[in-house]
Amino acid sequence: xxxxxxxxxxxxxxxxxxxxxxxxxxxxxxxxxxxxxxxxxxxxxxxxxxxxxxxxxxxxxxxxxxxxxxxxxxxxxxxxxxxxxxxxxxxxxxxxxxxxxxxxxxxxxxxxxxxxxxxxxxxxxxxxxxxxxxxxxxxxxxxxxxxxxxxxxxxxxxxxxxxxxxxxxxxxxxxxxxxxxxxxxxxxxxxxxxxxxxxxxxxxxxxxxxxxxxxxxxxxxxxxxxxxxxxxxxxxxxxxxxxxxxxxxxxxxxxxxxxxxxxxxxxxxxxxxxxxxxxxxxxxxxxxxxxxxxxxxxxxxxxxxxxxxxxxxxxxxxxxxxxxxxxxxxxxxxxxxx
Amino acid sequence: xxxxxxxxxxxxxxxxxxxxxxxxxxxxxxxxxxxxxxxxxxxxxxxxxxxxxxxxxxxxxxxxxxxxxxxxxxxxxxxxxxxxxxxxxxxxxxxxxxxxxxxxxxxxxxxxxxxxxxxxxxxxxxxxxxxxxxxxxxxxxxxxxxxxxxxxxxxxxxxxxxxxxxxxxxxxxxxxxxxxxxxxxxxxxxxxxxxxxxxxxxxxxxxxxxxxxxxxxxxxxxxxxxxxxxxxxxxxxxxxxxxxxxxxxxxxxxxxxxxxxxxxxxxxxxxxxxxxxxxxxxxxxxxxxxxxxxxxxxxxxxxxxxxxxxxxxxxxxxxxxxxxxxxxxxxxxxxxxx
Numbered sequence: 001x002x003x004x005x006x007x008x009x010x011x012x013x014x015x016x017x018x019x020x021x022x023x024x025x026x027x028x029x030x031x032x033x034x035x036x037x038x039x040x041x042x043x044x045x046x047x048x049x050x051x052x053x054x055x056x057x058x059x060x061x062x063x064x065x066x067x068x069x070x071x072x073x074x075x076x077x078x079x080x081x082x083x084x085x086x087x088x089x090x091x092x093x094x095x096x097x098x099x100x101x102x103x104x105x106x107x108x109x110x111x112x113x114x115x116x117x118x119x120x121x122x123x124x125x126x127x128x129x130x131x132x133x134x135x136x137x138x139x140x141x142x143x144x145x146x147x148x149x150x151x152x153x154x155x156x157x158x159x160x161x162x163x164x165x166x167x168x169x170x171x172x173x174x175x176x177x178x179x180x181x182x183x184x185x186x187x188x189x190x191x192x193x194x195x196x197x198x199x200x201x202x203x204x205x206x207x208x209x210x211x212x213x214x215x216x217x218x219x220x221x222x223x224x225x226x227x228x229x230x231x232x233x234x235x236x237x238x239x240x241x242x243x244x245x246x247x248x249x250x251x252x253x254x255x256x257x258x259x260x261x262x263x264x265x266x267x268x269x270x271x272x273x274x275x276x277x278x279x280x281x282x283x284x285x286x287x288x289x290x291x292x293x294x295x296x297x298x299x300x301x302x303x304x305x306x307x308x309x310x311x312x313x314x315x316x317x318x319x320x321x322x323x324x325x326x327x328x329x330x331x332x333x334x335x336x337x338x
Numbered sequence: 339x340x341x342x343x344x345x346x347x348x349x350x351x352x353x354x355x356x357x358x359x360x361x362x363x364x365x366x367x368x369x370x371x372x373x374x375x376x377x378x379x380x381x382x383x384x385x386x387x388x389x390x391x392x393x394x395x396x397x398x399x400x401x402x403x404x405x406x407x408x409x410x411x412x413x414x415x416x417x418x419x420x421x422x423x424x425x426x427x428x429x430x431x432x433x434x435x436x437x438x439x440x441x442x443x444x445x446x447x448x449x450x451x452x453x454x455x456x457x458x459x460x461x462x463x464x465x466x467x468x469x470x471x472x473x474x475x476x477x478x479x480x481x482x483x484x485x486x487x488x489x490x491x492x493x494x495x496x497x498x499x500x501x502x503x504x505x506x507x508x509x510x511x512x513x514x515x516x517x518x519x520x521x522x523x524x525x526x527x528x529x530x531x532x533x534x535x536x537x538x539x540x541x542x543x544x545x546x547x548x549x550x551x552x553x554x555x556x557x558x559x560x561x562x563x564x565x566x567x568x569x570x571x572x573x574x575x576x577x578x579x580x581x582x583x584x585x586x587x588x589x590x591x592x593x594x595x596x597x598x599x600x601x602x603x604x605x606x607x608x609x610x611x612x613x614x615x616x617x618x619x620x621x622x623x624x625x626x627x628x629x630x631x632x633x634x635x636x637x638x639x640x641x642x643x644x645x646x647x648x649x650x651x652x653x654x655x656x657x658x659x660x661x662x663x664x665x666x667x668x669x670x671x672x673x674x675x676x
Contacts, residue, residue: 038510038512045399045441068486071488149536150494151495156489174376198487
């Protein structure tokens, strides 16, 4: 199913009542279109002109949701437009997953489901998805909206995104060039990204309205955007400076770094970086051990770059934002804090 | 997120308890792999070698669920392995959507979410997805399993599939060769496919255990598989016999045929074909008007082929199953029964 008016029809939503939201969804979707999108066809699938892919193209695909971050959004005042942020989270999460392989994103598809569709929620979600797609330079090629009474709890929504990217086989980052002695550099997250919400919600659910030191509420901190690392990483990729990358998602650094390390190598973490305040609030409110904090949350580092030590200064200079020395690749296994 | 063991870890499922299901999931996923899948990489996205795509490749992508057919599956005895059928439905629905454009499938990704993951449900689902992927000759390239307490009602599951296919620009079927006088031919569905379940459930929910004339229960009829039309359609595509196609999903023939018809053309339906018994049971039990039946259900025709009248005999001869004359393309708009 493709196109935005189809989405409403398929879900059986009264188009008259939803007209306002529909036109904004329609406009949001088409705002992402690039010349590669074939339009005006009676398409059952979205059509993307993939001419000019690199030689021996590798397609990299990722499907993901945003976990129970949706439950925080569902508790917010509609005026806060929290679902817009969830839409952006969804795209950016997938962009980062594909980026780890050295791939550039090509197109995105979304799925939104709820017991009863609220047109303003859908409009916020799709406008967020579309804005993040525009920033990544990719079309929102298709999507589906499903009304599933009985399957979803009232007022709750699930969202699923799929991103397809491409990289030439000779530019694919597969971790094989990672060496002992390489340095591990970190880029900042803005908060939890989209992971650790089961623990965070159980610890903080009665404190959503409490202000942290910057005056913003706990809920606002929990909803902080899962940022895209595409703009900062792409110049580093093009300069050939990267041996490997990791996206710090569920499982934290210990769960994600080993996924890209060759057999026989581990990482010693000895660096320091700013930790967003929301993590210390969770740690203290829940009496959560440091080990569990590290296994569940990104703790302020959302994306990791593995580079030769002699290239560290070049990476730092070329990056358009602070780069933190997190640790070093060493013989061994897994991630250890030293 | 990619790979099957990751899926459990991310969802926080106890791996010891789920070991049995996990190994069957692992085996099911890898059973779909073709030489195009790049394995052994610490992949955050699934990697597919797309070398040798047609000139000016058009990627065709579709994301879809199976609607509230899941609610029928959720009411079945686990021994019936109804989720296996749901997994097959999910793949086949997407295969057909992409096929309409003349595209062949490349790879599939799935998403499964529930309030609490039941390893046997997941194992059934993934084994069904994998079996349909194998039949389509495509890998299950990635997937995500999410545990979302509070978002989903207890015992309910949602599943989302994304399929990416490809077709050369010169082989893309965009409806532009459809002419007045072309005949519309139909291929049989096995039942509701994955559409019309809100109406069907509301009418039949107290009669799931009742036997129809073949001895199979109403529930079994409702769960009849959404078949893939890929094997029967591919030889017709290769022979260049098709002007257009439509997948009869939500909206029935009136909702789906016009999506592929050029401006100024409609279809007059004057043919006959076998209607599965479940539709007459729904019609009678619910006092549903014929107009609504046609707008909600496929009524026995799951996929439509639009061909020049002089090619009808060739299509019928080349097809490996019965082909029904459904109607004819005429000047006008929409679908009318005559």
